[in-house]
Amino acid sequence: MAKVYFFDIRKKYKKSVMKMFDNLIDKADGLKILKKNSLCAIKLHVGEQGNVNYVNPVYVKRLVELIRKKGARAFLTDTTTLYSGNRHRADLHIELAKEHGFDFAPFIVADGLYGDEYIEKNGSKIATLFSHIDTIFCISHFKGHLVCGFGGALKNLGMGCAAKGGKLEMHSQSKPYIDMKKCTLCLQCFNYCLYKAIIKDKKILKIDQNICTGCCGCMSICPENSIKFSWDAASSDIQKGIAKYAADVIKNKKVFYINFVINISPNCDCFHSNEPMIAPDIGILASFDPVSLDQACYDMIKEPIDKLHPEIEPQEQIIYAEKFNAGQKGYEIKTI
Numbered sequence: 001m002a003k004v005y006f007f008d009i010r011k012k013y014k015k016s017v018m019k020m021f022d023n024l025i026d027k028a029d030g031l032k033i034l035k036k037n038s039l040c041a042i043k044l045h046v047g048e049q050g051n052v053n054y055v056n057p058v059y060v061k062r063l064v065e066l067i068r069k070k071g072a073r074a075f076l077t078d079t080t081t082l083y084s085g086n087r088h089r090a091d092l093h094i095e096l097a098k099e100h101g102f103d104f105a106p107f108i109v110a111d112g113l114y115g116d117e118y119i120e121k122n123g124s125k126i127a128t129l130f131s132h133i134d135t136i137f138c139i140s141h142f143k144g145h146l147v148c149g150f151g152g153a154l155k156n157l158g159m160g161c162a163a164k165g166g167k168l169e170m171h172s173q174s175k176p177y178i179d180m181k182k183c184t185l186c187l188q189c190f191n192y193c194l195y196k197a198i199i200k201d202k203k204i205l206k207i208d209q210n211i212c213t214g215c216c217g218c219m220s221i222c223p224e225n226s227i228k229f230s231w232d233a234a235s236s237d238i239q240k241g242i243a244k245y246a247a248d249v250i251k252n253k254k255v256f257y258i259n260f261v262i263n264i265s266p267n268c269d270c271f272h273s274n275e276p277m278i279a280p281d282i283g284i285l286a287s288f289d290p291v292s293l294d295q296a297c298y299d300m301i302k303e304p305i306d307k308l309h310p311e312i313e314p315q316e317q318i319i320y321a322e323k324f325n326a327g328q329k330g331y332e333i334k335t336i
């Protein structure tokens, strides 16, 4: 049974919040994955433009300081989004990370400029950067989620470490298509596609679904946002995909997880608006097991999560993650 360390933010402590955060990492022995002069990635979500619920950068800054004190090097990372927001291309994502306060360590986009750089691992399209790094701190905001019920460490790993093509596989049953109503025939996508999957017939462009690999690079290239995809995968399939990708990302890696059950919003940090919170702040939890960690967080706010999306069974991502050997759901809480 994995240990899940818990800093209950609702209690009164003699020490400052930041000292308690240090205590949490210390008690959980989270820095033991580091070696002197080693390089580690801090996987996080910097929040979509307009969103303010993401993990407060002061905690991440503190983690970077602790890592540096151990003689290791840290950088921050995330992947580009599938949808066309302010993080769908690396340059935009880097700018937003800075704007949201993540300016104290290098921020590197894991799947390249257009989100099409990945290495296949067990069939999963994982952002290339993660194949070069074996030590990861996975920092997640635990909150409600439109299609999975909740989003925590598994979602941050599974969806968050996948390149655009992997995200498409999880969210959609088909490949991208071109909406000719908005297309200006600039041909940037046509010239970009390495696979020659975009076919031009007079004034019509079409993606050949048999040739297209679903890399989604063309979606980032298009200046008119006219390359679309269908969000047609069922919740259960998305949760299964997330669990499989999460297991594939962490295989043979040293990973320490911290979940922030703070600013418990109904939707994920990809939403650019802020809706009323569904539960009061609870605290910060940490573990070496992402499955027990998410299970512990879910158990703490099960009622509001289940009420929010009664048609979704959020436990599925945990059951699948156990099946794919990402961890185990049993846990023992150690309150610090």
Ligand code: SF4
Pocket: 176, 192, 193, 194, 195, 196, 197, 198, 207, 211, 212, 213, 214, 215, 216, 217, 218, 219
């Ligand atoms: S058409 Fe398909 S293969 Fe070509 S860039 Fe777009 S998603 Fe990738």
Ligand code: SF4
Pocket: 178, 182, 183, 184, 185, 186, 187, 188, 189, 190, 205, 221, 222, 223, 224, 225, 226, 227
């Ligand atoms: S990049 Fe966009 S606007 Fe330009 S040709 Fe392709 S689909 Fe049309």
